[in-house]
Amino acid sequence: MTAVDKKTSRTLLLVLLVPGLLALGVSFVAPMLWLLRASFSTSALGGGDDWTLDKYSEILADPFYWRVAGNTLNYGVTVAIFAVILSYPIALFLARSTSRYRGILTALAIAPLLTSSVVRTYGWMVILGDRGVINSTLQWLTLTDAPLRLSNNQLGATIAMIEILMPYAILAMLSGFGRLNSQLEEAATMLGANRFKVFTRIILPLSLPGVITAALLVFVLAISGFITPRLMGGGRVFVLGTEVFQEATVTLNWPLAAALAVMLLVLFSSVIVIYRRALRALEA
Amino acid sequence: MDKTSPLAAFAWRGLITLLYIFLLAPIIIVFVVSFDTRKYLAFPPESWSFGSYIAVLQNEAFISAFWRSLGLGTIVGIGAVAIGTLLSMALTRHKFRGEGAVNFLVIAPFIVPNIVLAVGLVLVLAAFKLLDSYIGIVIAHLGVTIPYTVRTVTMSLMAVDRRVEEAALVHGASPLQVFWRVTLPLIRPGIIAGGVIAFLISFDETTISLFIVSVKTSTLPTEIYRYLEYSTDPQIAALSVVLILISVAVVVVVEKLIGLRKAV
Numbered sequence: 001m002t003a004v005d006k007k008t009s010r011t012l013l014l015v016l017l018v019p020g021l022l023a024l025g026v027s028f029v030a031p032m033l034w035l036l037r038a039s040f041s042t043s044a045l046g047g048g049d050d051w052t053l054d055k056y057s058e059i060l061a062d063p064f065y066w067r068v069a070g071n072t073l074n075y076g077v078t079v080a081i082f083a084v085i086l087s088y089p090i091a092l093f094l095a096r097s098t099s100r101y102r103g104i105l106t107a108l109a110i111a112p113l114l115t116s117s118v119v120r121t122y123g124w125m126v127i128l129g130d131r132g133v134i135n136s137t138l139q140w141l142t143l144t145d146a147p148l149r150l151s152n153n154q155l156g157a158t159i160a161m162i163e164i165l166m167p168y169a170i171l172a173m174l175s176g177f178g179r180l181n182s183q184l185e186e187a188a189t190m191l192g193a194n195r196f197k198v199f200t201r202i203i204l205p206l207s208l209p210g211v212i213t214a215a216l217l218v219f220v221l222a223i224s225g226f227i228t229p230r231l232m233g234g235g236r237v238f239v240l241g242t243e244v245f246q247e248a249t250v251t252l253n254w255p256l257a258a259a260l261a262v263m264l265l266v267l268f269s270s271v272i273v274i275y276r277r278a279l280r281a282l283e284a
Numbered sequence: 285m286d287k288t289s290p291l292a293a294f295a296w297r298g299l300i301t302l303l304y305i306f307l308l309a310p311i312i313i314v315f316v317v318s319f320d321t322r323k324y325l326a327f328p329p330e331s332w333s334f335g336s337y338i339a340v341l342q343n344e345a346f347i348s349a350f351w352r353s354l355g356l357g358t359i360v361g362i363g364a365v366a367i368g369t370l371l372s373m374a375l376t377r378h379k380f381r382g383e384g385a386v387n388f389l390v391i392a393p394f395i396v397p398n399i400v401l402a403v404g405l406v407l408v409l410a411a412f413k414l415l416d417s418y419i420g421i422v423i424a425h426l427g428v429t430i431p432y433t434v435r436t437v438t439m440s441l442m443a444v445d446r447r448v449e450e451a452a453l454v455h456g457a458s459p460l461q462v463f464w465r466v467t468l469p470l471i472r473p474g475i476i477a478g479g480v481i482a483f484l485i486s487f488d489e490t491t492i493s494l495f496i497v498s499v500k501t502s503t504l505p506t507e508i509y510r511y512l513e514y515s516t517d518p519q520i521a522a523l524s525v526v527l528i529l530i531s532v533a534v535v536v537v538v539e540k541l542i543g544l545r546k547a548v
Contacts, residue, residue: 012459013378017386020371020430023363027427028393031404038407086303093300108304114531115311116488118508119524123310125516126317133313136328166307195292224397227490231512241399248403249495261403268397 039258055259065243069263072239075154076223079161083169083218084211086162091173091214092207095180106174113167121228124160125151128232152234160232165221169214176210208282216275220268240264311528318521336522346523349507353487356418356503360425361483365475367426368433368482373463375434376441393431401427402495409496416498424496425486432485433478440474441467480538484531 040051059065094106112120127133128150135147150156180203188198226241233242240260248257318336320329340346374380375387393401405424406415414420444467452462468475490505497506504527511520 008459009378013374013380016370016374016378017380019367020374020434021386021389023367023423023426023430024389024393026408027405027423027430028396028401029389030408031401031427032396033404034407034411035400035404038403086306089296089299090303090307093296109307112307112311114484114535115524115528116490116505116508118490118505118512119314119520119527120310122508122512122516122520122524123314125512126313126521127309129516133328160310163307163310220397224399226399227494227509231509244399244403245494248406254403254407257403258407261400264397265400268400272395 035258035261038255039262041255041258055255056263058256059259059263065260068238068240068243069267071237072223072241072264072267075158075161075229075237075239076219078158079165079222080215080219082158082162083165084215087166087169087173087214088207088211090166091170091177091210092203094170095174095177096182109170110167112164117164117225118227118231120164121160121231124156124163124232128156128159151232152236154233154237156234157229157232157237161222161225161228164228165218168221169218172214172217173207173210176213177207179206179209181206209279212275212279212282216271219271223267224264240267314521314524314528317518318525320518320521322518336518337526339519340522340526343519345502345507346504346519349502349504352501353504356421356425357483357487359422360429360486361479363422364426364429364482364486365433365437365479368430368478369437369471369475371430371434372437372441373467376438390431390434393427398428398489398491402492405492406495415496416501418501420496421493421501421503424492425489428489428492429482429485432481436478436481437471437474440471444470476538476541480534484534488531 039055040053042050042052042054090109094102094109097105099105125132129135130147130149130151132151134150135144138144138148150159184202184206185198188202193201223239224241226239226245229237229239230242230245240263244257244260244264247253247260317329319332319334321331321333321335322329371386371390375383375390402424405420405427409415409417409420409423414423448470449462449466452466453459457465488505489503490509493503493506494509497503502510508520508523
């Protein structure tokens, strides 16, 4: 390459890189740095010159936030377990199906992703509400007198979140089920394994990495959500997400919101680290 | 499975059907309720009408939020795909110092939860007096959509035969000409897909928007969220049905467009 060539290629590279770096710098790097800075600040707006651990100690000293953190973990684990259990048969069915409707059925399983989670949360309000689908049906069948409390509480928020995150679980499992192979199953059957054995000894172990990925994805999305817990919980469900939103937009205590967001991020990262360890152990 | 007993096969199909019903229940129910004539949330509808749809069309707040979201999605879609294409070109066609860092920067927004990013964005936008501004939302949405456009365009770029580009260079085309006349037409499906994904994400994005918009700049999802906090009448159902139909239409049209291109 000549010197001129080198110079033009460097200019070209700058033209390619600068807009992206600028955009991501303003919309991602700067917010993350300011978030961290604000969480160590004393001033109400997150500015100020001093560095302090006040917000963190305030959070750690308050039993309310311990309950919120515990509830968030509990919520994430419950949603992840049920979303994975309910998605597994669908993913298995789609992965093994040879039906000509397979494409349509796959699209149908992922279609809810095209619908905003706010809209689907509303759908669950209609289903689980006091005068909703389930309660009207139960009363019409005269099985209950008073409506069951299925919404405006943790139960409703959990059911809605499970459904909202299922398409993600199905997608993650489908891409993780690549190692499933019908020839292996046939071989096992020929060697005398019954269906239960084929499932526990072949299908389940081979699909486990996909299952773990799905569980992690759902957990991580569940603990960072706030729209569904807030709308379905009717103000009675307290998770880190709802608290971050409350402090940032209602109370306007930005350092506290920032500190809570940092703690959410820490919770989040530790789960990912554990996941990678688990996956490595599984593959070893 | 030939050895399966009919009963087991039946039970298996039943289970799959039930799970599909659970998965699609809220969408189906929203559709049914959108034709209810009552002003409060209840099931089943007493009588059926298009009243909720008419009410939505007459709701000033929804209509202006819709146009705002549409404009926003278009700007974000075009901006994110333009910036994303440049970044993909740099990452796939050039070797440079700090490549790893740029790669990480493109993946990182995938990993950080939107709600965490949202708090940071509130602080930054507030400092620059951009909170509750159009530009502020565009900036926020660019950050979450660029990683997607980089991904789709990069996948297209990797599939391009480098020899075609080299042949054009050898025959005297400038790098810009090669990009414009050779590479760009070849990666068009990836660019369209990336732009559409960015549009749909922006059009649907609620978490970050709720932190940074007020009544003046509310987008359609934030308007729906605020409405739902106080009222759950069937207007929201009608609006939801319209939104579902729009996203399905966008996906179908794009599939046809790109599918046709690939066929030609």
